[in-house]
Every structure is written in structure tokens, then in C-alpha cells.
Amino acid sequence: MFSIFKKFKDGLTKTVAAIAAKTHGLFGGRKIDAASLGELEEALYTADFGVETTTEILAEIKAAYRKDPELKGQQAAVIGAAVLRRVLTGAEGRLPDVGGSLSPDSSGHKAPPTGKNPMVIAMIGVNGSGKTTTTAKLAHRLKGEGQTVIVAACDTFRAAAVEQLKSWADRLKIEIVASHTGADSAAVAFDAWQAAKARGHDWLIVDTAGRLHTKGNLMEELAKIRRVLQKNDPTAPQHRWLVVDGSLGANSIEQAKVFHQSFGLTGLIVTKLDGTSRGGAIVGIYRQLKIPIYFIGLGEQPDDLQPFSADNYARAVFGLEA
Known part of the structure; x- marks a missing residue:
């Protein structure tokens, strides 16, 4: 399982690096503030996540920030990933195993x-x-x-x-x-x-x-x-x-x-x-x-x-x- 995830992580390196560059390492543990939220919004648009998805991610992170002004970037990353998983519900195509025919x-x-x-x-x-x-x-x-x-x-x-x-x-x-x-x-x-x-x-x-x-x-x-x-x-x-x-x-x-x-x-x-x-x-x-x-x-x-x-x-x- 880890090796498969590593393929995803390595394969998406350029997207991850672009987001990290625009957010100045937000997900490395930096505390959330108004400036970092603006940086994140720009990064998501640049990575082609689109208006709907970017708006949903930002809305949930902002809601969590209002509840906890000490919210860290790593916690925001967890929230962002959860939104993506929700948006992509049903997106995973799976082929039937039709082998064993011989x-x-x-x-x-x-x-x-x-x-x-x-x-x-x-x-x-x-x-x-x-x-x-x-x-x-x-x-x-x-x-x-x-x-x-x-x-x-x-x-x-x-x-x-x-x-x-x-x-x-x-x-x-x-x-x-x-x-x-x-x-x-x-x-x-x-x-x-x-x-x-x-x-x-x-x-x-x-x-x-x-x-x-x-x-x-x-x-x-x-x-x-x-x-x-x-x-x-x-x-x-x-x-x-x-x-x-x-x-x-x-x-x-x-x-x-x-x-x-x-x-x-x-x-x-x-x-x-x-x-x-x-x-x-x-x-x-x-x-x-x-x-x-x-x-x-x-x-x-x-x-x-x-x-x-x-x-x-x-x-x-x-x-x-x-």
C-alpha cells in the first residue's frame, strides 16, 4: 500500500511543489492566517482545481479556523484532503476480473x-x-x-x-x-x-x-x-x-x-x-x-x-x- 502511495506522491511532485511554493510551506506546520488563506486560494486555482472545488476547500478551512485560531497548516491539509475525497466520491473506476477463463x-x-x-x-x-x-x-x-x-x-x-x-x-x-x-x-x-x-x-x-x-x-x-x-x-x-x-x-x-x-x-x-x-x-x-x-x-x-x-x-x- 505504501509503495502505491509513493507512486502517487512522486508522480504528483510538480503539482505539490507548485502549491507549496505559492503557500510558502503552509503545510509544513505554519499557522493559518488571512495571508496564508489567500496564498492557498491562488495555489489551488493555479493547479486547476477550479472555482467550485477551491471554494469548498477554502470554506471548510475557514470554518475550522474560526473555531480554532491556532489552526496549523497541517490540519488545514487534512481538511483539504477530506474535501477532495468527498468531491471524488464515485470517481474510482474498477474493471471486473474476467480472468481464469482458460x-x-x-x-x-x-x-x-x-x-x-x-x-x-x-x-x-x-x-x-x-x-x-x-x-x-x-x-x-x-x-x-x-x-x-x-x-x-x-x-x-x-x-x-x-x-x-x-x-x-x-x-x-x-x-x-x-x-x-x-x-x-x-x-x-x-x-x-x-x-x-x-x-x-x-x-x-x-x-x-x-x-x-x-x-x-x-x-x-x-x-x-x-x-x-x-x-x-x-x-x-x-x-x-x-x-x-x-x-x-x-x-x-x-x-x-x-x-x-x-x-x-x-x-x-x-x-x-x-x-x-x-x-x-x-x-x-x-x-x-x-x-x-x-x-x-x-x-x-x-x-x-x-x-x-x-x-x-x-x-x-x-x-x-x-
Whole structure:
């Protein structure tokens, strides 16, 4: 548990440092006063926590300060973390464990079960969000949990995307279905589903295109992939996740709205939080859309993709320990 919290703390270092710099070490034990409350308000806005969340945090700290004029910064941090946990109630997405699908036959070999369809995750997002890399990291994580997975390289419009996913798959020993740049992405998705079905795999993760000539073309391409998958399984893709770049801050909210309206998102992955001081954007995205956050990216290594934990996030942001 401590090691997981440490990943959150290390991954959110820039956000924590930015807050600490603007509050002049308030959470290190300094006593609360009017000036420090102003500093905290500015810090929370700068970190992209937004008006609603910042107002709620300040209101509760001010209420505690009125009751206890000796209130210390560390106590204020505890209050702030509690507000964040409350605001993020319901934000933690959790995948079902669909593993264990392969059972040994009488000869000891594992054979694909009959009638089992793979669960499909469609990874959606604009180029530069870390979508392709995150697809590989997610597959690696599921594989490490004992589940079977295939990835589909369906971003056939970006020259480097297919090769990038192939490289990750080779490095992490992940099964992949891919074609050449410019191939029909929906056909790749269809073939990948058939392969996952034939091999009795638990999961199919589809890396989709992030940019076409117009937004309408992109949304139509995503819709086409969905229609083709549904020829195999009317419920697919069961998960439609938007991968957003955490360094975009509040701007990612508008991006999420557009994809949600067009594709009906069921989850979010927020990446690159280790490289930004605007880590509060997670809260704004969830408040606006109420879409669960399944994972966050806290670094470049495969294991730096971590399941979102509201408690670990809130404690890390306010510099508290596990």
C-alpha cells in the first residue's frame, strides 16, 4: 500500500511543489492566517482545481479556523484532503476480473472455452495524449494480473502509431493484431476481435485514431469501428475510455465533452500527471462529466500506470503521508 502511495506522491511532485511554493510551506506546520488563506486560494486555482472545488476547500478551512485560531497548516491539509475525497466520491473506476477463463483439459493443456466473448476497451483520444503508449501499459497491467489480452493497432492513420504499438508489444510480450499504415482500421478491429475470441482471451484493447482531416471524420471513424465490433458482439465495446493529457489542465474538460457527446464515454485515463503542475484538473473533469477515472499516468515506465485512488490522490496533493 505504501509503495502505491509513493507512486502517487512522486508522480504528483510538480503539482505539490507548485502549491507549496505559492503557500510558502503552509503545510509544513505554519499557522493559518488571512495571508496564508489567500496564498492557498491562488495555489489551488493555479493547479486547476477550479472555482467550485477551491471554494469548498477554502470554506471548510475557514470554518475550522474560526473555531480554532491556532489552526496549523497541517490540519488545514487534512481538511483539504477530506474535501477532495468527498468531491471524488464515485470517481474510482474498477474493471471486473474476467480472468481464469482458460482451464486445463484432461491432457493438462489449456483450451479456449466455447461461447466466451472478449471484453473490449476502446481507447479514444487526440494525438499526443499518450493513448498508444497507455494502451500497451494497460495490456501489460492486465497480463500481470493473470488475465489474457490482445491489443489492436487501429490508429492506422498516423504513420508512427502502428510501429509504436508493435514496439511496445514486443518489449512487453503482448499479443497484437496490426496491419500497415493506411489500412482500414475497422477491419483491423474486426480481425483482432476474431483472434481474441478464437484464443479465448479475456480482453481486447483497441487503440483508435486520434486525428483525421476533420473532427467529423474522426467521430465517423470511431463509429465505424464500433459498428464493426458489434457485428461480432452487440455489446462491444463494453468500455469506451478517453485518454486525456493531464498537462492540458481545465482545457481537457472541453475535449472530454466532445468525445462524450459523440461516443458515450464510460471511463477516463489521465496521463502525464508527473510532468505538470496542473494536477487538479482531474477533479474538474469528474465534477463536470461524472465519468469514472480508471487509471492515471504517473511516469514513463509500464508500472507507472496506476488505478486511480481518490484517497492516495488527495493525500499526495496536500503533502500528507499514507
